[in-house]
Amino acid sequence: MSEVKYSKEHEWIKLEGDVATIGITKHATEMLGDIVFAELPEKGSNVEKDGTAGVVESTKAASDVYTPVSGEVVDTNQAIVDDPSKINQDPEDSAWFFKLKIKDQSEMDTLMNKDDYDKFAKETSA
Amino acid sequence: MNTKKTSLYQLHQESNAKFVEFAGYQMPIQYSEGIVEEHKFTRNHSGIFDVSHMGQLFIYGGENLIKDLEKIFPLDLKNLKLNHSKYSFLMNKDAGIHDDLIITKINEGFLIILNAACKDNDIKILKELLEEKYKMVLDENRSLIAIQGPKSSQILNDIIAGVKDLNFMSGNWFSFQDHKVYITRSGYTGEDGFEISIPNDFVDKLTRELINKGSKLIGLGARDTLRLEAGLCLYGHDLNKDKTPVEANLKWAISKERISKGDFIGSDIIIKQLNNGVSKIRVGIKPEGRIIAREKTKIFNQSDVHIGEITSGTFGPSVNGPVAMGYIENEFSKKDTKVFLEVRGKKHPANICGLPFYKKSYVKGATK
Numbered sequence: 001m002s003e004v005k006y007s008k009e010h011e012w013i014k015l016e017g018d019v020a021t022i023g024i025t026k027h028a029t030e031m032l033g034d035i036v037f038a039e040l041p042e043k044g045s046n047v048e049k050d051g052t053a054g055v056v057e058s059t060k061a062a063s064d065v066y067t068p069v070s071g072e073v074v075d076t077n078q079a080i081v082d083d084p085s086k087i088n089q090d091p092e093d094s095a096w097f098f099k100l101k102i103k104d105q106s107e108m109d110t111l112m113n114k115d116d117y118d119k120f121a122k123e124t125s126a
Numbered sequence: 127m128n129t130k131k132t133s134l135y136q137l138h139q140e141s142n143a144k145f146v147e148f149a150g151y152q153m154p155i156q157y158s159e160g161i162v163e164e165h166k167f168t169r170n171h172s173g174i175f176d177v178s179h180m181g182q183l184f185i186y187g188g189e190n191l192i193k194d195l196e197k198i199f200p201l202d203l204k205n206l207k208l209n210h211s212k213y214s215f216l217m218n219k220d221a222g223i224h225d226d227l228i229i230t231k232i233n234e235g236f237l238i239i240l241n242a243a244c245k246d247n248d249i250k251i252l253k254e255l256l257e258e259k260y261k262m263v264l265d266e267n268r269s270l271i272a273i274q275g276p277k278s279s280q281i282l283n284d285i286i287a288g289v290k291d292l293n294f295m296s297g298n299w300f301s302f303q304d305h306k307v308y309i310t311r312s313g314y315t316g317e318d319g320f321e322i323s324i325p326n327d328f329v330d331k332l333t334r335e336l337i338n339k340g341s342k343l344i345g346l347g348a349r350d351t352l353r354l355e356a357g358l359c360l361y362g363h364d365l366n367k368d369k370t371p372v373e374a375n376l377k378w379a380i381s382k383e384r385i386s387k388g389d390f391i392g393s394d395i396i397i398k399q400l401n402n403g404v405s406k407i408r409v410g411i412k413p414e415g416r417i418i419a420r421e422k423t424k425i426f427n428q429s430d431v432h433i434g435e436i437t438s439g440t441f442g443p444s445v446n447g448p449v450a451m452g453y454i455e456n457e458f459s460k461k462d463t464k465v466f467l468e469v470r471g472k473k474h475p476a477n478i479c480g481l482p483f484y485k486k487s488y489v490k491g492a493t494k
Contacts, residue, residue, distance in 0.1 A: 036441035
């Protein structure tokens with residue numbers, strides 16, 4: 001199994017070969033509350049590291065979803081668009097957002113491992 | 127200025143509330159179950175709302191007070207029966223709304239429930255208008271809770287016998303363990319329910335008893351989705367000083383009797399608008415897909431002309447889709463008119479629709 005990495009914007013990313021699966025963390029869903037809307041990038045589009053690649057909305061507010069690495073969108077998870085509550089239920093597995101064919105593997109090195117992210121999440125929410 | 131806490135603060139904390147600052151108060155936005163579950167629980171069972179931040183203004187006086195208040199509010203107050211309530215507005219000379227409120231005739235005068243963010247200014251205005259002729263008390267020794275939803279009548283009646291016999295928009299004094307509480311059958315969720323004015327020292331006890339009988343604490347987040355589904359206005363968003371009750375599509379709340387005579391603050395404008403129509407009006411707006419159009423979203427017609435703006439918009443858990451309200455040029459206000467909402471740079475189709483979005487009959491039998 002490949003290692004999961006985390007961004008400061010509360011995305012997780014799992015790399016298998018040159019394809020990365022990206023979603024938002026459980027901590028992010030807890031901060032957002034009930035998610036009632038999700039918008040994903042278009043398949044075939046290119047996204048840049050730290051750029052906007054989607055939107056999630058709770059009953060209260062909209063939040064951008066960023067991509068932690070650059071690449072071409074090769075797949076998106078329609079299931080979470082049809083039923084956004086899935087994101088609250090299983091954010092770090094079946095409720096992934098999109099898959100990227102990544103451009104530059106070294107971008108992964110700028111991200112946090114699980115321990116560092118957990119620490120970061122705890123500090124920033126305190 | 128320090129943020130204030132209501133007398134239920136400790137109970138909110140015990141109940142894992144997430145707090146937000148609202149109108150100078152620490153208020154619960156939600157509890158552990160979250161806004162969607164809290165919303166549905168209120169629709170299907172019973173929810174308790176701490177609305178103690180709202181102003182409870184008692185004004186004491188007799189016949190002269192009635193006459194003076196009729197110069198301020200567009201209501202037929204001389205015919206308002208004891209313990210009956212009316213929805214109304216405090217307006218400026220241009221009929222712009224300073225606040226929307228509920229006024230109830232009580233034995234010694236009137237009780238007016240004011241929005242938290244407006245109450246201090248309202249009282250300043252009322253004191254000036256009434257020239258300090260009457261005793262006015264913004265009672266901060268009393269808390270206010272609402273209990274809303276289909277099971278609320280039974281739950282509250284088990285603790286305070288007799289409340290189930292109250293009619294909608296009427297109230298009375300009851301006692302809770304020998305303490306005087308004033309209860310009205312009213313609320314702001316589109317559900318049957320009650321608002322209870324109770325001394326601060328006993329609100330915690332009453333609320334815990336209501337919870338023991340099966341009701342649950344509900345935060346301001348669900349209060350907002352509930353009121354929006356019910357098509358009810360939120361001051362500071364759907365109503366403000368630049369909007370009149372006629373523009374807000376609330377002319378039903380203006381007494382016909384009073385319009386014929388005119389003589390209240392803002393009556394010139396109100397009568398003019400009732401006779402000649404208004405250029406913009408509040409409507410319900412239903413986006414076609416799942417897109418949520420928030421406050422300040424621009425509305426366009428089919429020719430891409432800017433024709434209005436959203437004033438409240440969210441996801442309605444009982445409607446199971448997005449809902450919004452806004453002001454639109456009158457000629458586009460007809461039901462089923464197609465409009466476009468600009469969200470994140472893209473225009474999304476929506477339709478003008480009647481209010482409320484959610485009716486009791488609509489969901490009865492449709493859910494579990």
